[in-house]
Amino acid sequence: MTGPVAGGSVVGGPVLGGSVLGGSGPVLEVRDLHVEIATRRGVVRAVDGVSIDVPRGEAVGLVGESGSGKSMTLRAILGILPPEARVTAGQVLLDGTDMVPLPTSALNRIRGPKLAMIFQEPMSALNPVMRVGWQIAEGPRVHLGLSRSKAAERAVELMRRVGIPDPERRFRAYPHEFSGGMRQRVMIAIALSCEPEVILCDEPTTALDVTIQDQILRLLSGLCRESGVSLLFVTHDLPVVAELCQYLAVMYGGEIVEQGPVAEVFAQPMHPYTLGLLRSAPDVEEVRSSLVPIPGSPPSLITPPPGCRFHPRCGFAEADCQVEPPPLRLLTGGRATACLHYERCEESLEAEEAAR
């Protein structure tokens, strides 16, 4: 389970062992996950051989653009895929138990006490006609068997912990009476209510203003530190990952193309797509003369390009990139890349540095 299977790729996706992300052993392990969506135009291979480890008490960022399969990965982990999508291969191991074959009744005993999720749009995730306090208290009542009054006490305590002012009074409020940031705090309180081991976060701050995003990120970071809960955090916003996460996996076209410790990946990207993402976004710290967009558009996941899926948009692509899908190769320092010519990224960065 821990031996890295570098180079041991299957067509359509790399297999990656458990030791890539260091730390004290993963609490959640995703192994070679495949998700397919049946559409009128054909089968979309939305997630194509994704392996991620979430170490205990750490935050892992899953980054990619729209259509890269990052949200589908999260939904597959929690078993809440849309009806037309299904997991065709792979394992989702939570504390060593594979969740993929479990029936809904068994999943329901895991969702909440072990695995929780925070969604992007709290307004559509919350029940609009139920007082928020009772929504928070629902989990503890069902999963922990708390009495009505005990669960309510716990809900008030949770609301205080996530920074909702005047929790005794706000307990009886409805979601529409809350601001976007406060609703997201309610979502976090619900996620925390049964003390899960892992919280899956699907762009929880994307819909929020920058000042509120800052508050929520600091709240999540503090909770992570204090309670030892692990986060798998999906976002398209690289600086958010830099602030919150210790590890990072970059997704492109349904595959993970690079992963490693956040600081190192951002300082020295080893996949041209990661490099492209970093170069195309304006930076508040530094005004560059012009931004370098990634040319072209994301690949079709019905008929993906042969070989490396990024090669049609890649400035470093060679003939061998088009032959077969490059495996996610392990490098030193817990890093991994799916680029055959990853040294080019370094050379390119050095050339850029020298040109300054």
Add this chain to the structure above:
Amino acid sequence: MTAAPPPPDAPPPGATVPVGPVPAESSILAGNVVPPGEPGPLLTATDLSVGFAIGGSIVARLRHEERVLRAVDGVDLTIERGEALALVGESGSGKSTLARALTGLVPLDKGEIRLGERVLSGRRPRGDQRRIQMVFQDPYSSLNPRMTVVGMLHELLRVHNIVPRAEVDSYSRELLSLVGLTDDALHAYPRQFSGGQRQRVAIARALALRPELLVADEPVSALDVSVQATILNLLQELRRSLGLTLLLISHNLAVVRHVCDRTAVMYLGRIIEVAPTRELFAAPRHPYTRGLLAAIPRMAALADNEAPAVQGDPPSPLRIPAGCRFRTRCPIAQERCAHDDPELTAAPGRPAHVAACHFPLDPPARTIVGLSKVQEEPSPSQ
């Protein structure tokens, strides 16, 4: 770089009015370039207010709320010719409403908008509508799905009589090449384009009327990061080649810093600070601006147990606090702030940097990004 899928009914090349060897931007340039010697700012807005009537009077009275949501509440703003001015703020700060008011899409309750020498009236004649054009946030809903690009452009050009009828076609092609689309795009429908390409079409449509001011309301926030860069670069390029004046509304301060010369910060319907972008980022004077800047996610891990940059939520625009409207969240609010509404006042020695705060922050000696860059310049002494 962004070729549209070839439409099945593309006309054969050469079937249209032949275009001479004219530089691509020539005829568009003619309408946009800053007329030399014309004095004064391009646009001056004085004491603008825009309100929306909401809710029933009884409910509002019971809640001690106003029945009018004052989205823009007494804004003064000038836009110089050829500059790129940014309008930033949280959602609900009134930045989009202000942009729409300037464009003439929402009526003013109060105030005056002067464009060049002319005061724009409430109902703008077509000639005035033309002069300020807008690009909207969502290119998926701002283009008519049943109209081809050529259809949209021709309608506009005919109605506004921008070029002689015989030149409409060549002018349309010129517009598309200006925004980086090929002629194939002319006969395509919006659904055939990606998000970035749609935004290019929207920009072409706005530029078609040779506006003096282009208002872009969150033009890249609906796009993926890698595509955002193409649109931001395009806006930069258009500013250079056409001398375009740009009002950019954005909540993304990195984008603003990249594109704009000057930045205005809005809070609850008011502009609370205006400064040259570099100065604003390096040395904000209003506590809100400082908090907003500090809240931007940086490429570094969060410090442990540090308080958020700005506490709490913005108050409802229906219950704007008396006195300084930021005082409820302000870390340095004093007694005076509760009853005395601060006016925009210039920093000593720096007339271009105004802030509406009774206790403005002193510029130097703080760990704000890019401070060193500003210090290299000869800064006027206090």
